[in-house]
């Protein structure tokens with residue numbers, strides 16, 4: 001196989017290379033398994049593009065590409081869109097106007113000790129954490145999209161995307177169960193940030209020691225005390241989270257200013 005050079009990275013950072021590689025994989029690989037988009041699938045894809053176009057704190061060429069894709073999807077009166085038309089737009093039309101999403105996969109914070117581990121699923125979690133934090137930090141970003149004043153905008157979009165397109169169907173089933181259980185209790189954008197954190201930790205706990213665990217990146221309850229000491233407390237000898245501190249940490253860790261441009265070509 002191809003030897004991929006290990007990239008030095010910091011656990012306290014989020015990497016633009018992971019987010020862009022994830023978007024590349026989503027648009028050019030995952031979506032390609034659906035030959036045409038229609039009905040609920042098309043709605044799910046449109047909602048996804050809406051949320052990323054408005055909230056993704058990316059480089060201008062990528063954000064512009066997402067905005068152009070959104071305008072195109074919204075302006076099309078079609079009930080059915082062939083995937084090839086989407087790919088054509090992403091690959092050709094956009095390149096002409098200088099809008100560009102790299103076709104190179106470059107995992108950094110999401111690199112695994114083998115090619116089968118981490119990568120895309122890691123980037124998808126990262127992307128949705130970034131989006132929930134952006135929705136909380138920029139309350140007006142979703143104005144005039146149909147999602148304004150909806151604290152569930154990002155999570156519902158993620159739920160539908162994961163259930164419809166995510167290659168791991170078992171993951172989609174588990175995520176849907178968690179969503180059905182408690183998504184309707186969320187009343188604010190801050191609660192949405194914390195909900196995704198809590199559910200991600202639930203998944204980490206379930207997967208600890210399983211086949212999908214990278215031995216170099218053991219599943220933990222995150223953030224670990226080295227990343228956020230004040231997130232952890234003890235009550236009567238038992239570990240408890242200080243959720244106020246966790247929220248502040250998430251809003252810093254997944255903020256635009258903590259995204260490193262290192263390795264993004």
Ligand code: FAD
Pocket residue numbers: 109110117118119121122123124125126129162168170171172174175196197198199200201203204207212213214217218222223
């Ligand atoms: P990931 O769990 O992918 O996490 C990526 C990064 O996010 C971590 O490196 C860390 O920096 C940060 N992080 C970790 N925990 C949290 C947290 N609680 N809050 C915020 N940030 C955090 N695999 C299965 O085998 N079965 C499943 O049912 C399953 N369900 C999934 C559901 C979804 C929605 C997604 C996106 C993935 C799912 N996966 C599932 C894949 C699995 O969760 C991991 O993504 C994959 O195993 C890669 O793990 P990882 O070590 O890269 O860390």
